[in-house]
Amino acid sequence: MRFEFEDWRRDQAWHLFSRARSDWQEEHGWPGGLDFVELFQQTVQLRRRALRAEGGLSPTA
Secondary structure, eight states: OOOOHHHHHHHHHHHHHHHHHHHHHHHHOBGGGBOHHHHHHHHHHHHHHHHHHHTOSOTTO
């Protein structure tokens, strides 16, 4: 399987963004009183929407 540069770059950016969100939540809490699990659920939803928009995930997943 070949991993294109753009895919690698997008994956790296996503991981940095996710880590920064988690670090912020641990240090300051999250607006609306979200805990880590709720923040993770939102992150998964964002990732699924992004994959659907790219055509890489079926609407039922």
